[in-house]
Amino acid sequence: MSHNPPSDPSWFERPQNIQRMIIGLVVVCVLLVFANLFYENPHPHFGKVETFFGFQAWFGFIAFVAVVFLGTLLRPLIKKPEGYYDPEPENEFPRLDRPEDNHPGDEA
Amino acid sequence: MNFLSALPPGWPMIVGGVFLWLLPKRAQAGGALSLAILSGLLFWFTPVLGEGESAKTFSMLGAELQPIRIDSLSRPFGLVFHIAAVVSAIYALHVRDTRQHIAGMVYAGGAIGACCAGDLMTLFVFWELTAISSVFLVWASDTPAAYRAGMRYLIVQVGSGVLLLTGAIIQYVETGSLKFELFVSEGQTLFGDNSISPAAWCVLFAFAIKCAFPLLHNWLQDSYPKATVTGTVFLSAFTTKLAVYSLARGFAGFDPLITVGCVMTLFPIIFAVIENDLRRVLAYSLNNQLGFMVVGVGIGTELAINGTVAHAFCHIIYKSLLFMSVGAVLFRVGTAKATELGGLHKSMPWTTAFCMIGAGAISGFPLLSGFVSKSMIISAAGEEHMFGVWIVLLIASAGVMEHSGIKIPFFAFFAHDSGKRVKEAPWNMLLAMSIAAFSCIALGIAYPLLYRLLPFDVDYHPYTITHVVTQLQLLLFAALAFVALMKSGLYPAEQRAVNLDTDWFYRRLIPKVTRGGQVAIELVDQTFRHDFLLTLRSVLRMIQRSFNVNGWIGQTWSTSTMAFWAATLLAISLVLYYT
Numbered sequence: 001m002s003h004n005p006p007s008d009p010s011w012f013e014r015p016q017n018i019q020r021m022i023i024g025l026v027v028v029c030v031l032l033v034f035a036n037l038f039y040e041n042p043h044p045h046f047g048k049v050e051t052f053f054g055f056q057a058w059f060g061f062i063a064f065v066a067v068v069f070l071g072t073l074l075r076p077l078i079k080k081p082e083g084y085y086d087p088e089p090e091n092e093f094p095r096l097d098r099p100e101d102n103h104p105g106d107e108a
Numbered sequence: 109m110n111f112l113s114a115l116p117p118g119w120p121m122i123v124g125g126v127f128l129w130l131l132p133k134r135a136q137a138g139g140a141l142s143l144a145i146l147s148g149l150l151f152w153f154t155p156v157l158g159e160g161e162s163a164k165t166f167s168m169l170g171a172e173l174q175p176i177r178i179d180s181l182s183r184p185f186g187l188v189f190h191i192a193a194v195v196s197a198i199y200a201l202h203v204r205d206t207r208q209h210i211a212g213m214v215y216a217g218g219a220i221g222a223c224c225a226g227d228l229m230t231l232f233v234f235w236e237l238t239a240i241s242s243v244f245l246v247w248a249s250d251t252p253a254a255y256r257a258g259m260r261y262l263i264v265q266v267g268s269g270v271l272l273l274t275g276a277i278i279q280y281v282e283t284g285s286l287k288f289e290l291f292v293s294e295g296q297t298l299f300g301d302n303s304i305s306p307a308a309w310c311v312l313f314a315f316a317i318k319c320a321f322p323l324l325h326n327w328l329q330d331s332y333p334k335a336t337v338t339g340t341v342f343l344s345a346f347t348t349k350l351a352v353y354s355l356a357r358g359f360a361g362f363d364p365l366i367t368v369g370c371v372m373t374l375f376p377i378i379f380a381v382i383e384n385d386l387r388r389v390l391a392y393s394l395n396n397q398l399g400f401m402v403v404g405v406g407i408g409t410e411l412a413i414n415g416t417v418a419h420a421f422c423h424i425i426y427k428s429l430l431f432m433s434v435g436a437v438l439f440r441v442g443t444a445k446a447t448e449l450g451g452l453h454k455s456m457p458w459t460t461a462f463c464m465i466g467a468g469a470i471s472g473f474p475l476l477s478g479f480v481s482k483s484m485i486i487s488a489a490g491e492e493h494m495f496g497v498w499i500v501l502l503i504a505s506a507g508v509m510e511h512s513g514i515k516i517p518f519f520a521f522f523a524h525d526s527g528k529r530v531k532e533a534p535w536n537m538l539l540a541m542s543i544a545a546f547s548c549i550a551l552g553i554a555y556p557l558l559y560r561l562l563p564f565d566v567d568y569h570p571y572t573i574t575h576v577v578t579q580l581q582l583l584l585f586a587a588l589a590f591v592a593l594m595k596s597g598l599y600p601a602e603q604r605a606v607n608l609d610t611d612w613f614y615r616r617l618i619p620k621v622t623r624g625g626q627v628a629i630e631l632v633d634q635t636f637r638h639d640f641l642l643t644l645r646s647v648l649r650m651i652q653r654s655f656n657v658n659g660w661i662g663q664t665w666s667t668s669t670m671a672f673w674a675a676t677l678l679a680i681s682l683v684l685y686y687t
Binding site for chain 2: 008009010012013022025026028029032033035036039041042045046049054055056057058059060061062063064065066067068070071072074075078079080081082083084085086088092093094095096097098099
């Protein structure tokens with residue numbers, strides 16, 4: 001494993017491409033809401049809610065934001081430093097079974 | 109052939125697995141893979157029980173046992189367990205650790221045997237076998253933390269088995285039958301006049317532990333991230349889905365499960381938002397997906413049970429895929445913490461691609477497996493007009509998009525570049541991931557193949573315009589919310605931290621409380637012991653003084669004194685004799 005300075009931005013890291021991806025996402029989202037105009041839900045189970053214009057679109061947005069905010073609110077209550085249960089740092093890393101790792105007694 | 113068909117499914121893995129140590133080290137992984145394939149082929153060709161047929165029984169110690177029951181409910185689970193075993197064995201081909209190969213095979217075979225058990229006693233035996241074999245996958249990490257987590261895991265799992273055994277015994281005493289069938293009837297509740305029997309209570313509790321019900325869930329998040337890279341892939345597939353199968357068999361249509369399932373889909377997503385260890389995020393997400401299945405079991409209609417089985421089938425594959433991709437990152441980088449990762453798409457492009465397919469499948473993007481299975485459960489809630497349940501499942505779907513659809517791939521492979529440059533995952537890991545990724549796509553497109561395996565006839569079409577559009581709206585607007593939160597800086601930053609969960613109670617609180625009690629006991633004990641010992645010592649010293657050469661008992665006495673005492677003794681015995 002080598003540590004290079006993050007100097008070689010890939011396609012996904014160039015700001016203009018990120019901008020393009022975001023614009024693409026917004027366009028698709030707008031199109032999806034407009035798609036609601038062109039069809040009708042044949043079997044709505046919950047008539048008023050499900051047929052509400054773009055229901056799942058804004059519902060998805062709000063639910064996502066709510067989940068993230070709830071998580072942020074929960075964090076101060078349950079956050080503890082990393083060595084809380086296991087103070088020894090060498091405890092953290094599982095055995096990785098890399099072929100180049102030699103474990104005592106592994107030679108057969 | 110008769111002999112072979114009398115053995116429980118998965119036996120090549122259990123029996124063969126135990127003897128894997130006889131092979132040379134470099135052949136063991138291949139041996140394990142061959143066992144899994146062999147067992148899979150045998151299972152595929154084992155005849156299925158038709159409608160109205162019942163499995164062969166034989167009696168042992170006065171009880172009717174039914175060790176093998178492969179019907180339309182157990183077969184899909186048996187099949188997907190075999191797929192998971194084969195894929196996990198390919199993923200572990202590079203491992204040169206006898207323990208892990210044996211544990212993996214016995215564990216997978218045990219789970220397959222358990223899901224094909226027709227009576228509670230056979231179920232119990234395999235149930236405990238999965239518990240005892242799987243713990244070695246946690247211990248194989250060889251760290252003190254993994255050892256302790258494994259111990260906690262073992263206690264919880266064996267406890268679940270003991271409850272199952274208790275339930276089985278009560279059931280046998282009450283009804284005279286050990287058959288594993290529905291424990292509940294229409295309209296039964298947990299408490300009250302029409303409550304379920306004590307046997308059903310015990311068995312339900314046993315299933316609830318293994319299925320990681322809320323408050324009983326934490327063994328999962330505690331142990332899975334501490335297992336080895338390959339061990340976690342095995343672990344993610346079997347234990348909890350065996351519990352889902354058992355619930356579907358024993359408690360289909362039991363209403364309280366709907367509530368439990370709803371809670372289960374919601375609370376893990378909030379923990380997953382702030383968790384730093386990506387394998388732990390996946391463990392929470394596993395919990396959340398189990399919630400969908402438990403809701404399906406609780407609704408209990410044909411569509412809901414079909415949805416549960418289909419979702420379990422797809423889930424095992426995409427969850428393995430996600431654990432495999434994060435495992436590959438851990439294998440190469442040495443850590444799976446979001447704070448340490450990022451920018452890995454440059455050095456692990458294949459792993460990135462496979463992880464994104466898994467993330468898409470778990471989120472339920474059209475053309476991927478989650479879409480065709482999860483929607484059956486949500487539709488089943490809709491058809492029963494359970495508005496609250498339906499809304500909860502929609503929120504949970506947006507939550508899945510958050511933790512598994514975006515967080516896992518984004519923080520591992522994109523986000524800010526950590527500067528880490530590693531090799532791509534080994535070929536066997538890539539092969540295993542590609543098989544799983546291909547299955548995710550295949551199940552999403554050729555969904556009738558999956559639907560044909562399900563217990564009831566399916567009249568469900570996932571690819572309607574309404575469904576595709578609404579699902580895409582939900583997911584893409586959730587993605588839009590992520591972009592908006594990231595851009596505005598409101599998305600919580602990843603932080604190195606341990607987040608508390610219910611395991612705090614038994615890892616911190618109970619030891620602290622018992623330590624307090626211990627101190628009190630020690631104090632009392634010390635005081636009393638001191639006084640007691642003092643008394644004892646002085647008594648001993650007195651006796652010693654009396655009996656030694658100069659003591660009043662030990663010294664030489666004169667003849668007259670002896671004659672006097674002898675006469676006195678004789679007189680006393682004479683008086684005693686005549687009165």
